Amino acid sequence: MALKRHDVQKLIDANDALLRRMAELGIEAANVAAALTTRGAPARDAFVQELADLGRLFAALRSEAFEAAACLRLPLPPPEMVNSAADLKTMLDALRSSVEASERHADVVDARESASSILDRIALLAHVDQRPFEPLETCQEQARKLRAVLGQQSDAPDARAIGPFADLLNFITSYRVLDDETWGVLQDSITGAFGASLATAAGRGRLVVRDVQ
Numbered sequence: 001m002a003l004k005r006h007d008v009q010k011l012i013d014a015n016d017a018l019l020r021r022m023a024e025l026g027i028e029a030a031n032v033a034a035a036l037t038t039r040g041a042p043a044r045d046a047f048v049q050e051l052a053d054l055g056r057l058f059a060a061l062r063s064e065a066f067e068a069a070a071c072l073r074l075p076l077p078p079p080e081m082v083n084s085a086a087d088l089k090t091m092l093d094a095l096r097s098s099v100e101a102s103e104r105h106a107d108v109v110d111a112r113e114s115a116s117s118i119l120d121r122i123a124l125l126a127h128v129d130q131r132p133f134e135p136l137e138t139c140q141e142q143a144r145k146l147r148a149v150l151g152q153q154s155d156a157p158d159a160r161a162i163g164p165f166a167d168l169l170n171f172i173t174s175y176r177v178l179d180d181e182t183w184g185v186l187q188d189s190i191t192g193a194f195g196a197s198l199a200t201a202a203g204r205g206r207l208v209v210r211d212v213q
Contacts, residue, residue: 003071005103008096011065015092018061019085022054062088069095072102108156115157118166119147124210125172127201135198136207139168142194164193171202172209 028047035041062082069076074095082088122143127133143165150157167189175183183203190199201207 003068003099005096005099007068008092008099011061011068012089012092012096014061015065015085015088018054018057019089022085025051025054058085058088065092065095072098074098108154111156111159112150115150115162116147118162118169119143119150121169121209122165125168125207126210128206128208130206133201135195135201139165139194139198164189168194168198168202169209171199172207175203175205 025047029051032043032047036043062079065082065088066076066079069091072095076091082091122140125136125140127136146157146161146165167186171178171183171186171190178186187199187203190202198207
């Protein structure tokens with residue numbers, strides 16, 4: 001299962017809590033050391049127990065962090081080099097940055113695949129009884145040019161450029177069941193991008209997506 005940002009954030013939050021408690025315990029440890037030095041007073045059993053518990057918690061958290069990092073095949077220091085909660089924080093911050101970069105890349109890939117699918121479907125549109133239909137051909141030529149640009153780039157597509165094509169497909173496939181508000185929004189979007197003739201044809205059911213044999 002892919003490592004998600006919130007998975008790493010849970011580890012960071014747990015380590016931050018551990019850091020805070022260790023800082024508090026450090027103050028108490030100073031008092032314990034002073035009492036031991038000046039009066040020969042041993043540490044309370046509860047203090048010794050909590051110190052041991054925090055050590056075990058750190059070891060478990062470090063192990064979990066290394067297991068998470070292994071999913072991304074990151075270059076990692078040996079576990080024995082990460083011997084404090086501060087060291088672990090540095091490692092977890094780097095892990096979070098890597099996961100965020102991976103998620104951004106995945107979002108770009110998804111957006112490109114979605115845009116390609118939309119533009120490819122535009123190429124399959126046809127007017128049911130008027131061929132050629134110039135407004136549709138103009139729209140399809142725009143889609144072909146945008147598809148070519150998309151193929152030459154690795155960045156995410158411009159959602160504003162893709163949006164009207166998605167609206168056109170939505171209008172064509174759903175015009176019978178749209179509520180008045182959505183119908184009007186889509187018609188305005190298509191009219192603004194491709195002209196009133198294409199919007200009217202789509203709203204009247206005169207455009208269809210041809211089946212690919």
